[in-house]
Amino acid sequence: MTLTASAVPTRVATPFYRAVGDEVAVFRAAAGRGLPVLLKGPTGCGKTRFVETMAHELGRELITVAGHEDMTSADLVGRFLLQGGETVWVDGPLTRAVRQGAIFYLDEVVEARQDTTVVIHPLADHRRELPVDRLGTTLSAAPGFQLVISYNPGYQSVLKSLKESTRQRFVAIELGFPPVDIETDVVAHEAGVDPETARALVMLGNAIRHLEGSPLREVASTRLLILAGGLVAEGLGLRTAVQSAVVQALSDDSDVVRALGELVDAVLPRT
Numbered sequence: 096m097t098l099t100a101s102a103v104p105t106r107v108a109t110p111f112y113r114a115v116g117d118e119v120a121v122f123r124a125a126a127g128r129g130l131p132v133l134l135k136g137p138t139g140c141g142k143t144r145f146v147e148t149m150a151h152e153l154g155r156e157l158i159t160v161a162g163h164e165d166m167t168s169a170d171l172v173g174r175f176l177l178q179g180g181e182t183v184w185v186d187g188p189l190t191r192a193v194r195q196g197a198i199f200y201l202d203e204v205v206e207a208r209q210d211t212t213v214v215i216h217p218l219a220d221h222r223r224e225l226p227v228d229r230l231g232t233t234l235s236a237a238p239g240f241q242l243v244i245s246y247n248p249g250y251q252s253v254l255k256s257l258k259e260s261t262r263q264r265f266v267a268i269e270l271g272f273p274p275v276d277i278e279t280d281v282v283a284h285e286a287g288v289d290p291e292t293a294r295a296l297v298m299l300g301n302a303i304r305h306l307e308g309s310p311l312r313e314v315a316s317t318r319l320l321i322l323a324g325g326l327v328a329e330g331l332g333l334r335t336a337v338q339s340a341v342v343q344a345l346s347d348d349s350d351v352v353r354a355l356g357e358l359v360d361a362v363l364p365r366t
């Protein structure tokens with residue numbers, strides 16, 4: 096698997112983000128002190144959008160890396176590569192962020208191998224430094240550097256593998272799905288649908304989230320509701336859109352799909 100790092104220029108238009116609680120104030124305070132932030136929340140609840148928004152507001156570059164099981168510290172820090180018969184050092188995304196004073200966002204941190212904590216820990220406490228063993232040096236993080244990691248507490252194994260010594264270095268911010276009015280605004284804006292359609296989708300999302308004894312591993316996220324809304328904006332009927340973007344996306348089990356279908360029938364307006 097290859098490492099995907101993307102740098103989001105901060106000059107682009109302000110990202111659309113609707114705050115749900117005090118997350119903006121908490122992030123700003125943490126940024127003021129250069130403290131690292133741990134974002135907790137289910138998939139599709141707005142973690143990435145929130146970090147993009149904060150980077151834009153703070154005028155910092157954002158470097159994002161998605162954690163995966165093959166990720167090692169060299170993927171983050173850098174490595175020697177052979178280029179035209181010469182061996183040259185190439186900074187990894189974390190080293191670039193440390194040098195530039197950027198916000199470094201490591202998505203799904205627990206997917207990465209344990210050896211990545213060796214480079215994360217000294218950056219996440221008062222030292223703010225990155226040991227680059229292969230260069231025999233230690234870099235001090237430039238002002239503005241901030242480490243942000245995310246994880247989804249819904250996955251049990253993930254919860255176990257985030258070490259206590261890692262957790263306790265971070266200011267934690269929990270993001271969940273927004274209340275109905277805010278999520279309706281988000282779905283209407285992002286999907287480009289009218290408020291009534293957005294609201295119907297959000298009501299359905301909430302009904303799925305509150306299903307008792309639900310067999311679903313993940314519930315309907317804001318992202319899924321936006322996907323369904325996008326299909327409606329393209330002219331598809333609401334029920335057809337929901338069937339494809341929500342029901343079939345959530346489960347492969349025919350009994351569960353049938354039960355979700357019944358819920359959709361009960362919750363969506365008949366038109």
Ligand SMILES: Nc1ncnc2c1ncn2[C@@H]1O[C@H](COP(=O)(O)OP(=O)(O)OP(=O)(O)O)[C@@H](O)[C@H]1O
Nearest residue numbers: 111112113138139140141142143144281285317318
């Ligand atoms: N509070 C919000 N304000 C504006 N848009 C939001 C908000 N919450 C969610 N969204 C929308 O939902 C989409 C999914 O959110 P995002 O990609 O940030 O989720 P995530 O928590 O990073 O998910 P994952 O864990 O899968 O990476 C965003 O592209 C955005 O359109």
Ligand SMILES: [Mg+2]
Nearest residue numbers: 142143144202
């Ligand atoms: Mg994300």
